[in-house]
Amino acid sequence: MTRFSITFAAAALACAAIGITVSSAADPAPAGDNAEVQAQAATQGLAFKDGRYRDKDGKPSPAVTKDYKVDWATWQGFRRYHDACHVCHGPNALGSTFAPSLGDSLKTMDYETFFGVVVGGRIADRGGTKYVMPAFGEDRNIMCYLDDIYTYVKARSNNMADPKTGMPAGRPNGREDISPEAKKAAADCTG
Ligand code: HEC
Numbered sequence: 001m002t003r004f005s006i007t008f009a010a011a012a013l014a015c016a017a018i019g020i021t022v023s024s025a026a027d028p029a030p031a032g033d034n035a036e037v038q039a040q041a042a043t044q045g046l047a048f049k050d051g052r053y054r055d056k057d058g059k060p061s062p063a064v065t066k067d068y069k070v071d072w073a074t075w076q077g078f079r080r081y082h083d084a085c086h087v088c089h090g091p092n093a094l095g096s097t098f099a100p101s102l103g104d105s106l107k108t109m110d111y112e113t114f115f116g117v118v119v120g121g122r123i124a125d126r127g128g129t130k131y132v133m134p135a136f137g138e139d140r141n142i143m144c145y146l147d148d149i150y151t152y153v154k155a156r157s158n159n160m161a162d163p164k165t166g167m168p169a170g171r172p173n174g175r176e177d178i179s180p181e182a183k184k185a186a187a188d189c190t191g
Contacts, residue, residue, distance in 0.1 A: 033069040033174040040065045051182030052147060059111045060147045062155035064167050069174035070155065072182055077152025078172060080145045088133075092169035093156040098131060106150075106157035114150055118142065144189035 041063035046053040052073045055061040063071040070078075081093065088099040095101030106114065121135030136142040142149075158166030 031175055031177045033065070034176050036065050036069055036174075037063050037071050037176040040069075041071065048179075051179055051185045052151065060151045060154070062151050062158070062166065064155055064158075064165075064172075067174075068167060068172055070167060070172040070176070071151070072176045072178050073148045073151040074155050074167065075152075075172055075175040076145060076178075076182075077148035077150065077155075078167075080142075080149050081152050084136075084142055085149065093153045094169070099133070101160075102153045103156040103160045106153050107161055111150060114153075115146065118146055140190055144186060 041048065041053045044053075044061070044063060046055060046061050046063055048054075049058070053061050053063050053071055060073060062074040064074065081089075082091065085102070086093075088096060089102050090096040090099070093101060093103035095104065102114075117133060119135065119137035121137075122133040124131040136146075152167075155167040156169075159168055160166075
């Protein structure tokens with residue numbers, strides 16, 4: 001817990017510097033863009049299952065409207081990414097000198113590989129310097145929201161590949177409300 005409090009404080013500071021607000025659990029962002037986001041998901045051919053939108057293979061998939069209102073998972077992932085990942089991977093999934101841009105990674109990396117790295121971690125040694133990706137498999141604060149983080153990074157990745165799609169850097173302009181299914185899934189997971 002201590003480690004995560006420190007990480008959060010560092011993330012909040014860094015976010016303040018670039019103008020992203022890290023929301024607390026009581027989250028004041030505009031909600032209620034349900035109809036718009038649902039219409040967008042339908043345009044993309046996504047199905048809603050177990051509290052999130054999924055592509056034809058059943059993988060979590062972002063729904064982002066033309067004016068950058070997002071589905072609940074992308075919104076939640078945006079917040080969680082900027083709590084837990086951005087200290088190393090940089091704001092907006094753009095990477096840092098220490099860790100790669102996850103937006104770039106998801107241009108080619110599949111869902112299972114992404115999950116595997118986060119669960120098991122990874123250590124690289126380049127010229128004697130160790131680059132450590134922590135293993136988060138035991139950490140419910142990460143694992144219970146990893147599908148959301150994946151969805152957000154995918155939205156960024158889509159935008160980095162084609163600026164007419166996905167989510168640009170920064171905060172979403174609006175979002176869907178949490179669904180009863182998503183609320184239940186999170187509650188069941190965090191216990
Ligand atoms: C303490 C720093 C740190 C934190 C925090 C961190 N990572 Fe990493 N991560 C790294 C480093 C360093 C690498 C690259 C390791 C290597 O070079 O093999 C990495 C690699 C990855 C990769 C593989 C990327 C690729 O293209 O091979 C994924 C996926 C990943 N991290 C996801 C995450 C997610 C999701 C979070 C937040 C829950 C997170 N990381 C938090 C340091 C971190």
